[in-house]
Amino acid sequence: MKKMKKTFCIVLSVVLVIASVAAFMFIPRKGTPKDFEWDGKTINYEDIPTLEKTPGKDYKILMFSDTQLTFLTQGTKSVKEVMRKTLDKTQPDFVVFSGDNVAGITTHFQIDIFISLVEELAEEYGFYWSTVFGNHDSDLGADLNYQVDKLLEAEHCLFVKTPKNVKGYSNFAINVVENDVPVYSLYFVDSNMDSFHYITEEGNEAVGYEAIDFTQLLYIKALADATAKQNSGEYTNALAISHYPLKQFVTAYNLAVSDTPYDEKGNKAFLVEGERREGEGCSYMDIGVFDLYKSIGVKTILCGHEHTNDYVVNYLDMTMVYGVKTGYFSTHDDAVQGGTLITIDKDSNANIKQMYIPVSYTHLRAHE
Numbered sequence: 001m002k003k004m005k006k007t008f009c010i011v012l013s014v015v016l017v018i019a020s021v022a023a024f025m026f027i028p029r030k031g032t033p034k035d036f037e038w039d040g041k042t043i044n045y046e047d048i049p050t051l052e053k054t055p056g057k058d059y060k061i062l063m064f065s066d067t068q069l070t071f072l073t074q075g076t077k078s079v080k081e082v083m084r085k086t087l088d089k090t091q092p093d094f095v096v097f098s099g100d101n102v103a104g105i106t107t108h109f110q111i112d113i114f115i116s117l118v119e120e121l122a123e124e125y126g127f128y129w130s131t132v133f134g135n136h137d138s139d140l141g142a143d144l145n146y147q148v149d150k151l152l153e154a155e156h157c158l159f160v161k162t163p164k165n166v167k168g169y170s171n172f173a174i175n176v177v178e179n180d181v182p183v184y185s186l187y188f189v190d191s192n193m194d195s196f197h198y199i200t201e202e203g204n205e206a207v208g209y210e211a212i213d214f215t216q217l218l219y220i221k222a223l224a225d226a227t228a229k230q231n232s233g234e235y236t237n238a239l240a241i242s243h244y245p246l247k248q249f250v251t252a253y254n255l256a257v258s259d260t261p262y263d264e265k266g267n268k269a270f271l272v273e274g275e276r277r278e279g280e281g282c283s284y285m286d287i288g289v290f291d292l293y294k295s296i297g298v299k300t301i302l303c304g305h306e307h308t309n310d311y312v313v314n315y316l317d318m319t320m321v322y323g324v325k326t327g328y329f330s331t332h333d334d335a336v337q338g339g340t341l342i343t344i345d346k347d348s349n350a351n352i353k354q355m356y357i358p359v360s361y362t363h364l365r366a367h368e
Helices: 002-026 073-090 107-125 135-141 144-153 214-229 247-256 289-295
Strands: 050-052 059-064 094-097 128-131 172-178 181-188 195-199 205-209 237-241 269-273 298-303 312-315 318-322 338-344 350-356
Touching: 059 073, 073 107, 073 338, 073 350, 094 107, 107 128, 107 144, 128 181, 135 144, 172 214, 181 214, 214 289, 247 269, 247 298, 247 312, 247 318, 289 298, 289 318, 298 338, 298 350, 318 350
Parallel strands: 050 172, 059 094, 094 128, 181 237, 237 298, 298 318
Antiparallel strands: 059 338, 172 181, 195 205, 269 312, 312 318, 338 350
C-alpha cells in the first residue's frame, strides 16, 4: 500500500510539473489593453520619436523580415547568425522588422527571447530599432498587448502605442531629423491579422488578408500633417512598412515582367531586382492606402510575409519592396535569406539593396 502511495505521489508530482511547464509555455500572458483615444484630428509633433541624421551623410536603415522565432533553439541560433552577418556587412543606424517576429505554439513566450536577442545586438552594434506586427505574432491567441508592453520596456526600441479607436497595434511614425528639422519619415502601419476567402475579378476563389482600416489611414495622415508643419508645410520623403503587401505590388510586378510594361495610361513599371517565387498574400480590398501614401510623400513601400519573394519594382513613382526573409524555419529558400538595406542619401532619397547572407545549416539540418 505504501509503495502504491509513493508511486501515486511521484506520478502526481510529475503531472503537476508538466502542467506547470505547459501553463507557462502555452497559456498567453496578458498585457495592458489600449487605454487612450485619439481625438480624430491632430497629433502633437513632440509625440513622434526622432532619429538624428548627420547633414550631408547617408542614413542606413536595415530591415529584417519574418524572423519567426519558434520554440526550437536551433532556429534562434540561425536567425542570430543571419542577423549578425547582415549587421556586419551593413552597419546600420536603425533597424526595422516587418513582422512575424515570432511564430508557433509558444509565440507569447518567444517574444521575450526575440526582444532579448535584438536588444543584445542593439547594444553591441549601437542601433535603435522598431517593428510592425505580422499575422504570426498572435499565433494561438498570443496577446499583442503583452508584446506592446515588452516593446515599450525595451531600452533600444522606439515604439508608440496605438490609440484604442485606431485599428491594430502597431501604427505610428518615426522621423529622421537634421538639426531638429524632419528630413525623412517612417510610417509603421499594422496589416491586421485575419485572412478571408474571396472571389477575384476573374471569378476565381482566393485567400486574401485583412485590409488596412480607415481609422489607420486617418491616423497616419495626421502623423504626416504634424510632421509637415515642422517642415515649412511640406511633407517629407517617406517610407511605409507593413507586413502584407498592397495589391499594387501584384499589378506592378505583372506589368514589369510583361511584354508591354505599360498600363492603359502609359505609366511604365520596371523590375529593379529580384523575382516572384510565390503568390502575393495581399489585402483582399483596397481602400485607398496607395493613394494616401503618395499624397503624404511616401516613395517606398516595404513588406514581408512571403518568404521567397525578393523583388523590388517601381511603378507610379513608387518603389515597392519585398524584404528578404531572415528566419530559417517555415518556408524559405537558402538563396533568399538575409535582409534589406535602405540608404537615405543627403537629398532624402531612398536607395534599396537586397542583402543575401550565405549561412551554413549543417548544425541545423541534423535536427530536421
